Amino acid sequence: MAKLSAIRGFHDSTGDILERIERVEAVARKTLEFACYEPIRLPIVEHSEVFLRGVGHSSDIVQKEMYTFEDASGRSLTLRPEGTAGFIRAYLEHGLYKERPVCKYCYSGPMFRHERPQKGRLRQFHQVGAEAMGVSDPCLDAELITLADRTLRSLGLGEFEIHLNSIGCEACREPFKQDLVAFLQKNCTMLCEDCRQRIVLNPLRVFDCKVCKEAIEKAPVMLEHLCQECLEHFQAVKACLSAFGVDVNINPRIVRGLDYYNRTTFEIYPEEGGAQSVLVAGGRYDGLVETMGGPPTAGIGFALGVERVAERLQQKEKKPDLGVEKPSLAVIALGEQEKPALCRVLTKLWDAGTSAMPVWGPQGLKAKLRFVDKRGFRYALFPSDAGRMILKDMQAGSQSEGPSAETGWIMAHIHTL
Numbered sequence: 001m002a003k004l005s006a007i008r009g010f011h012d013s014t015g016d017i018l019e020r021i022e023r024v025e026a027v028a029r030k031t032l033e034f035a036c037y038e039p040i041r042l043p044i045v046e047h048s049e050v051f052l053r054g055v056g057h058s059s060d061i062v063q064k065e066m067y068t069f070e071d072a073s074g075r076s077l078t079l080r081p082e083g084t085a086g087f088i089r090a091y092l093e094h095g096l097y098k099e100r101p102v103c104k105y106c107y108s109g110p111m112f113r114h115e116r117p118q119k120g121r122l123r124q125f126h127q128v129g130a131e132a133m134g135v136s137d138p139c140l141d142a143e144l145i146t147l148a149d150r151t152l153r154s155l156g157l158g159e160f161e162i163h164l165n166s167i168g169c170e171a172c173r174e175p176f177k178q179d180l181v182a183f184l185q186k187n188c189t190m191l192c193e194d195c196r197q198r199i200v201l202n203p204l205r206v207f208d209c210k211v212c213k214e215a216i217e218k219a220p221v222m223l224e225h226l227c228q229e230c231l232e233h234f235q236a237v238k239a240c241l242s243a244f245g246v247d248v249n250i251n252p253r254i255v256r257g258l259d260y261y262n263r264t265t266f267e268i269y270p271e272e273g274g275a276q277s278v279l280v281a282g283g284r285y286d287g288l289v290e291t292m293g294g295p296p297t298a299g300i301g302f303a304l305g306v307e308r309v310a311e312r313l314q315q316k317e318k319k320p321d322l323g324v325e326k327p328s329l330a331v332i333a334l335g336e337q338e339k340p341a342l343c344r345v346l347t348k349l350w351d352a353g354t355s356a357m358p359v360w361g362p363q364g365l366k367a368k369l370r371f372v373d374k375r376g377f378r379y380a381l382f383p384s385d386a387g388r389m390i391l392k393d394m395q396a397g398s399q400s401e402g403p404s405a406e407t408g409w410i411m412a413h414i415h416t417l
């Protein structure tokens with residue numbers, strides 16, 4: 001029989017790696033919920049149409065990276081490649097835009113993209129997302145960036161850079177696009193195959209290209225073509241960030257090349273490692289709700305890449321400090337007849353809030369003790385209904401005895417040591 005294995009790009013996580021991943025999720029969620037973002041849980045699978053409309057036909061995600069399949073009744077479904085489109089679907093479906101025109105939500109969970117697996121790119125990865133609806137105030141843009149900054153700092157990461165840009169609005173982007181297209185056509189021979197297609201499909205996306213960096217060095221940038229309102233919005237975002245005490249770099253190459261994105265875009269990178277390892281990316285999407293069938297509604301959000309951030313933590317943190325030892329107690333039956341006593345004492349310990357691991361199996365006492373020791377457990381308890389129970393401290397090599405009917409002495413013992 002062929003050996004069963006996980007799909008490439010889909011990982012199992014345990015131990016230190018999982019601990020860091022869960023810590024990143026927990027800290028990001030706590031930071032957002034502390035700032036009054038309400039939690040929302042969204043489906044992992046949606047009708048494909050949600051992403052075709054909500055992410056955009058011309059995006060790389062929709063063109064090449066979606067896990068799309070037909071279910072038994074022939075509907076086209078897609079594993080969510082990102083969180084915002086599904087969120088907006090829910091926002092519209094439940095009429096939140098009427099009921100609560102101004103609202104903020106946060107969520108976390110797995111996303112799926114069919115990319116070539118490589119370092120830093122998983123096919124199932126996890127994000128924490130924040131979305132704020134109904135407010136176009138530039139202070140909200142600054143608030144979101146500040147919350148991303150606070151999340152990373154609370155995790156103990158300090159070496160990152162926030163890159164900020166504005167991609168304007170429909171009014172100022174159209175004339176700019178013409179300028180950009182003219183430049184790209186003139187320099188067409190220097191562009192990669194993908195970017196040549198982007199000239200027609202989505203010219204702004206050339207700024208995302210890793211290959212064409214030099215070729216577009218002298219290309220016009222949106223930041224220099226903003227209309228008065230967009231310029232004022234951008235300046236207010238910067239002023240508000242400075243009041244929040246958050247430093248940013250202005251980077252005219254941060255784009256979200258879809259028409260319903262507008263004004264503020266931002267990305268956060270590690271200081272070294274650059275744009276390939278984006279930790280957080282976000283932006284304003286005032287046109288998205290309309291694109292998905294709702295009324296014109298301001299919106300802005302970000303997504304934090306959980307594995308990316310967890311990996312930075314790993315590079316920064318040494319082995320976790322085991323200085324503070326938690327009490328670890330294994331409970332071993334000496335023979336068949338002690339098993340009921342083991343069940344009874346275990347229940348008492350768990351009821352009293354003491355963590356304990358029963359050790360079952362036909363192995364002899366020595367083998368069981370070796371196993372427990374290898375797992376890093378310090379204490380082994382041998383229950384008995386008759387007479388006294390024995391508690392062995394494997395580190396100190398000592399042992400104590402107590403009455404079988406009580407467990408208080410066990411707790412007292414392992415907690416006072």
Ligand SMILES: [Zn+2]
Pocket residue numbers: 168169170171172173226227228229230231
């Ligand atoms: Zn504008």
Ligand SMILES: [Zn+2]
Pocket residue numbers: 191192193194195206209210211212
């Ligand atoms: Zn290119």
